[in-house]
Every structure is written in structure tokens, then in C-alpha cells.
Amino acid sequence: MNVTEKLAVLADAAKYDASCASSGAAKRDSSKTGGIGSTGGMGICHSYTPDGRCVSLLKILLTNFCIFDCVYCVNRVSSNVRRARFTTDEVVRLTLDFYKRNYIEGLFLSSGIIRNGDYTMEQLVEVARSLREDHAFGGYIHLKTIPDAAPELLAAAGRYADRLSINVELPTQAGLDALAPEKNLQKIRGAMGEVRWRIEDGKAARKAVRRGSAKPPRFAPAGQSTQMIIGADAADDRSVLQSSANLYGNYQLRRVYYSAFSPIPDASARLPLVAPPLAREHRLYQADWLLRFYGFDVDEIAPADGTTAAGAGMLDLDIDPKLAWALRHPERFPVDINHAPREMLLRVPGLGTRNVARIVQSRRTGGLRVADLARLRAPMAKVLPFVQLLDHHPRRQLDDPVRLRARLAPPPRQAGLFG
Template identity: 50%
Template sequence: MTEATLNKLKILAEAAKYDVSCSSSGTVRRGRKDDGVGNTVGGVGICHSFADDGRCISLLKVMLTNVCMYDCAYCINRRSNDVPRATLSVSELVELTMEFYRRNYIEGLFLSSGVVRNPDYTMERLVKVAQDLRTVHRFNGYIHLKSIPGASRELVNRAGLYADRMSVNIEIPNECSLKYLAPEKDFKSVYEPMGFIRQGVLENKEDRRKFRSAPRFVPAGQSTQMIVGASPEHDRDILRLSSAFYSMPTMRRVYYSGYVPVNTYDARLPVLKQPPLIRENRLYQADWLMRFYNFTADEIVDDAHPDLELDIDPKLSWALRHPEFFPVDVNRADYESILRIPGVGVKSATLIVNARRFRRLNSEHLRKIGVVMKRARYFITCGELEAPCVADVSPDYVRRSLTAATGKERDNNPLQLTIDFGS
């Protein structure tokens, strides 16, 4: 690697760090001893994510170029910013990926880019990188490509033959806010490539039913990202849009990125001292409830409660707003009802349903199963349990009890770092 290429890589890797939609799942691309380099087996997460067995798996996360024709208010790479610019050629990026893989630094590639000249010109270069890796170097590792908004159907279809996952970032959850912060963008340019990917995946499934040798098209589906805090939308608006995305058969993940105030001079942006990380975390928790706990967006947030509570998680918040649903008898209730108990996860709910076939469960059994009893005890009944139920006392009492316990644990935790900034 030359010094010039290394300098480019530093600039473009730094520019790419604001895109968080870079995990993978649901893809299997096995390596072959006689032909090919690398493999992606088991659909594990990539880009410093953790596999089920605890392994940390990483990828080269880089932009092809941070030169961009757009002037989006929230983006560090907007054309009006005076930042170092760099561009990697297709051959440079292919060589970097292969050399990093051979040295066991990475297991895949996450590639995005600023928009140069026009969307099709940029998308064609991204496709060329993936094509050369697959066909020239026989690379079987994970490849995640960002589809450029406004790119043509032909280029998106070509990209889908080489990428494991593709994503198109919607960025701002409301079109009026998007037009205000990024006047050159609109929802149509985002939704069109999403539709191309969705149609390509569905058509490919039909082709593979008829011909097993048909090449796979975006086997890990697609994802998108929304910036949280750069515009005035409520969590209700964000989660409703996420719910609509999840109704698409090919959408695997919606990522939420707390707005990082990189362009503080722009009066259109809110004045923030730091990214809204707690809000971002609550949105991920709510997203988890929609994906795995059978909650709808309108159950988590509604017109009366348009924003998620920051001091408690969304599941507990829902439970405190619906005391009439409790107590839940863990020895009789169905699986869906058990899932709604605070302190009970998907794995714990499955174990409860299976274990109660052989004996009546008590609180000690639930604790061994993995139920967080300090939280669940206010919402369940299981024989000898003596804790007051939320239906018998006020939800405010339960809230105070749980938030006080959380605060006490945090204060007593020797691993909790406390920084004194002085007066």
C-alpha cells in the first residue's frame, strides 16, 4: 500500500463512520477449496458485531469517494463543507479489500459513496468494485453495497447479483423535513431503488424454484437508516415508518442514528451538545418489540404518547399504561401474553411454555429460566409470589420502585465510570 493510498483510506474510512446500517444476517456464501477466496457462513453480524458464539467479526467500512454533489444540511460530506476530499479508484479499492482479507483484518466489505456527477455514474463504479471482487478475485466474503438514490433499475439489478445485502438510506423520516434539510432529495429517489431491490429478490425466488443454478440476488435482503434528532418528528412518526418498511418482505433492518452535530453553523439544524443516544437506544428497543414481540407501532407510541419515555424502556412503558392486562398467569397464559411481561424475553417465554408442561412453575423456576424477577414480579402471578401487582397498586408506585432500583444499582456499580467536571 502506497502512502497516498493510505491517506485516502484514512479520509474515506473516517467519512464512512456515520453510516450505521452495516450489519449482516441471513446470508450463506460458502468458500470453496478449489476455487474462491473467503466465505460468509451462518448469517452472522459483520462490522464489529458479535456472532452467537461470541466472535467479533469486522469488515472494511469505507466510501469510494467523499466528494458529493449534494448539500444535505446534516452530512459531513456536503459539498459546501471544507473537509479533506479523496477518491479511490475501483482497482485501488479492490486491491485494498483483498489485501486486508488475506491479512485476516476483515471478513467483508461495506461500501458507500458520495454522489459524483449523477447517481448512475456513482452506482456504476460501486457495481464495478463488487463485480471485480466476485468474478476476477473469486471473493466469497460478505459485501454490503449502498444503493445510490436515483440509480437506474439496470444498475441496481446488476449490483444485486454481487452483493449480499443492499441498503438505501431514507435519512429523514418525513419528506417535508427531508426537502428542508436536503433540497435536492425526495422520497421518490429513495423508494424507487428499494422497489427495484424488492422486486429483484422476489423474482429471484421464483427463478430459484425453477432453476437451482440461478444466481442469488441480495440473499441478505435490504436495510435502511434514519437520522434521529435532526428534524422535529416524534418517535411515533419514526416507528410508524419503520413498521411500514417491515411490511416489505425484503426489509431486514431499520437502523436509527442519533444526529451528530457536525455542521453547527447551519441554522436549519437543532442545537445539540451531543447525539441523542438514549433516544436512539429506546428506538432500537421499540424496533425489537415490533420485530420479535408482536407489538405494533401504535401500541408502543400513539397520539396521546407520541414519544418514547427516556427513563424506562418501551415494554415497561406499555405495561404501565395498560395495568388491565395484568397480572399474567405464567402457568396458563398463551405465549403472546407471556411475551408482553416486562422482564421476559423471547427465549425466556419459550422456556416457560415448554417447562410448564411438566410442572407448575414458581418464582424460583422463573429466575432460573432467566426471567428478570425484580421487574416481572409486578406483572405476573405464579402461586407463592407475594409482590403487589400493578393492577392492585398504582402504576406510579411500580414506576417509582423500578426506577429507584435502577438508579441505586447504577450508583453502587463499581464499574460505572463517574466523571467530575468541577464547577
């Protein structure tokens, strides 16, 4: 194969990895590089940084050869797919060529396991090393790391990459035993712990350096992330979120990405015949946001007692998890916008962190009314049943949560000509 043919195969093989993140990437000035902006193309994915910038990354696998036989993976050893493999020099040249043409701002590089974990990790690290040291590449690099790789290789990866990620794939060891027997959750978390320790140690070392002295290089300054496949095994949403909460708390992950299982060619009989609804993936992302930024815990979002409409351990698909919690707890409402603490304002359906910050700031100068809330462009139909203002009280709307739910839930979609 020539490089273009390899790119077609290995860019397509990389599309199943959802954890293509770019927080930590530096801004580029097209006027200084002679470029005219970014464009989409084969192998290019678009990610968003925390400040809202869209960043284009070359997203490829080093190879889709793999010695593992994970049932849910299209690149498993028993899969009958077209195989390809880049050399490290080919990946370096592709990255530099795309970057110089202003197509991309960085590289997202993953790989199947070839020979063993150490050998594969050496190849990934060599790409990043060559870009940084041989070509003074200042763009963003995100490397997938191999849990079985030696700690020295993880250390080298973090010196060259902005972000590292290790995919847990499934939330429980039972799921891995059934569908990915070569993978071990304890080893994956051990590697995550190694990365966390090195990130924290690097930060401490930089802080200890006196002003004016040369600081040691950063270790994976954009942190680490992971991905979980949803719907390939029997794990419910509660199990998924419990695993995520544990990863955030113990390993300081920047993001957990959720990828709805997609049926693959020559699928095993152990896999579902149909993909889970994409709404489930969307609700998990919303629930993840509540865990990270809104002060909720897993028991509140996905209770084990079956009080959700979807059943024990599952998120409702027709309404978002914050609204679902509010409807299950009408005794906590209405919330007095002018006096409630920030923590309770964050639990009001329809109010995000920015609007809550603006409310807290605005009410210092006087009481807020409905018109003041409307100026924040909050979704008033969702917010008003749960709040009290100087000129508004929801009266008895919360006395009938079932009726309120029916009013706030979006109507079911009607199938059109093309389904």
C-alpha cells in the same frame, strides 16, 4: 494522496453510517487460512450476525466528494472537509489485502454522489464485480445503493452483493425538503420496491429449479436495510416508528438502523445546536424490536394521546418501551405464567423471546414456580410485579403504577469528576 492517506479520510467519513450489518456472512476457518483471528484497525467495523458471531468489515466510502448539499451531512458539497477518492482498483486491492491478512471478513462500501446517481452506482458495482469475478472473492459485500440509479444497475448490484441498503435518512418528506432537498422519499421507496421485487423473484426462480440442476445466483441473499437520522429534524418517535413499520411491511427490510444526529463542523443554523440524548436512539432500537418480534404496533408503543411521560408521540427515556406499555395498562396484568398464551407472555416486562419459548416448553410438564423462573436468569425484580405463579401473586403492586414505576426505573446518573 497515497492509498493510506485516502483510507484515513474515507474510513473516517464512513463512520456516520450506522447500517453496517453482516447477516448472511459465511464463517471463516482461521486454521485453514493461516490467520490468527480478527483485529481492529483503520476502516474496520465490527458487526454481529443473527447467530451472535462478530464479523469484521472494511467500512469505507468510495469518495466523500458529493454533489448533494444535505444539511446534516459532513460530506455535503458546501462542507469544508478534506476530500479524497479511491479508484475501484484501489478498493479491490485493499479488500483483498485486508482479507488475506484475516483482518476482515467482508466489505461495506458506500459513496458520495459523483456526477450523477448512475455513474456513482456503476463505480460501486464495478468494485463488487471485480471482487467476485476477477478474484473469486467469497467474503461478504454490503453495497449502498443510489435511489436515482437505473434498475439495471440495482440488478447488477444485487447479483454481486450480499446485502443492499438505501438510506431514507429522515422519516418524512417534509424533513427531507427542509434538510436534503435533492432527495425524494418516493424515489427512495421506489428503489426499495425494485430491490424487494428482485429478491422475491430470485427466490422463486431458485425454488422452481429441479433438484440436481444448476440454480440461478442469489439476489442480495442478506436482504436490504436502511438508516434514519434521529434528532436532526422535528420528527417525533411516533413518526420514526410509523415510517419503520411501513418499511418493514411494504419492503420486507431486514433492519432499520437509527443514528442519533451528531453536530458536524460548519453546521447550518437549521440544525440543532446539540445532539439528542443517546438514550433516545437506544429506546428506538428497543421499540423497533417490539414491532418486529413481540407483536406490538406503533399506537401501543408511542401513542398519540400523550399518555407517555415524555409527551405525545415520544418514548420515555427513563424506562424501556415494553415496561412503559405495561405500566400504562395495569388491567392486563398479572399474567398467569402457567396458562397465558405466548402472545401475552411476550408482553411481560423482562421476558424475551427465548425465555418465553422456554416457559411454554417447561410448563407442559408441570406448573412453574418462582424458582423455575429464576433459573431462566430473567430479571426477577422487573418480571415478578407482572406475573402470577403457583407460589407467587403480586398482590396489589399494580394498583399503584406510579409507585411501581419509581421502583423499577433506574436512578438518574450522578455527574462525576469528568461530567
